[in-house]
Each structure stands twice: as structure tokens, then as C-alpha cells.
Amino acid sequence: MKEVILITGRTLKQGSNLENKMSDAYFDAAARCEMNENLLTRIGASVGDAVKVSTRFGEVVVNAEKDDGLPDGHIFIPMGPWANAIVDPDTGGVGTPTFKGVPANIEKTDGAVLSVKDLIARYREG
Template identity: 55%
Template structure:
């Protein structure tokens, strides 16, 4: 049975993502930016296993990221660090400021057996799909 969680996605900078942002092809950046933080309640409701992945889908795209519990998040709110994985699911509209809306994106989340793509694979996939990440 597929459990689908409706959530609001936010994104932002993290210490790990910021510290490794100069080396976006590195394993450190991959680990720091390719995850989705969920409340403990939502994580458990999705029945994600330790080290498991989730598929995050919005009106703008979808991406597989690793799932992490975050006791600081309330149920219904997910967090993906700024980077290519968050970019895959936010809209291209910038409101004239040059930065997409990284807060308040409606999303659906489900447990996934698919693996998380690295940066090169993610960009190639977005290019094939005609996305903005090309």
C-alpha cells in the first residue's frame, strides 16, 4: 500500500550544504543537500526504513531524496536544503528578484525504493524532461 503524505516544502541553507557548496560534485555536498527532513510523526507514517528514500512531487517536478527525521519540524512540513534536489521541485517563477520561491511549495511525499541520483544524473534527467535545470 502506498502512503501519500501531503506537505508544505520549505528550503534554505544549512551549515553542511553551505560548507560543501564550492564542491557540488563531492560526496560531502551530496550528503549535505540530497535529503528531505520530515517530522518524526510523518516519517513514521510513511513507514520509511532507516536510511530509506522518499519521492517528493510538486506541480513543478519530482525528485528522490533520502529521508531524515527532524524533531524540530511539525507534521505536514518538509525541508530540503537549497541545491539541485530542491531546485528540481520548486517553480521557475522568481517574482522579478532572480530567486525562485523556496518556501511554501505544496508537495506530496511517498516512500520510494528508487535511489537518489547524483548531481550529474539529476541534471541529465532534468534536461531529458525539459526542465529548468539543464
């Protein structure tokens, strides 16, 4: 398990499927976690492996992806329901949750990446 900083944000593929969120293409675009080669190695994961990212606010399983534009110790999950399962909901008194710069832990996992439906279903339960 590695301590990291979580950033979320837009990507071309996520944006291309903005109106197509129940699709496989959106799943591929948003249910992922990007990190650099070094971090991949340190958590013992390869591209495509499931990784569990947890914060004080929840945990989510997504697929590992490589982006060497990320500095060491930083991970990026495209904005969307997977990222939002673990961002800091604190709005800082102005309404906007803390979507970027959230302390997180990341580790390789055998768990499955939930589909949109299953992910959202968790909120209906509790």
C-alpha cells in the first residue's frame, strides 16, 4: 500500500462519452487510475490490473493505467462516479467539494471493478 495524492479531472475519452455514460467506452474512460511507471512498479501492478484506491471517504476499485506525466506519489482518476466514490466531500464553505489533492492509499487488489450500475446501487442501499 502506498500513500499518494489523488487528482481528478477531465479527459478526452471521458468527455467524448459524456452523454454515453452507461457504455463500455465510458467505463474504459473513467473506471481507471493513472500513475507513472515508478508507482506502478512500487505497488507491483501492471497496466490493466485492478487497484484499490481508498481515502477517508471511501474506497473504489479501478484499472491501473500508466501516465508518466504524473509526478511520483500522484494518481489521477478521471472525473466520474468512480473518482467521486472517494473524493473529499468537504465544500470549503463555498459549495465545491475537494475533487483534487485528496490524500489516498493505493494497492493492487483481486477485487472487481464495479460497473456504473453496481457502483451507484451501493448508494441506494445505504
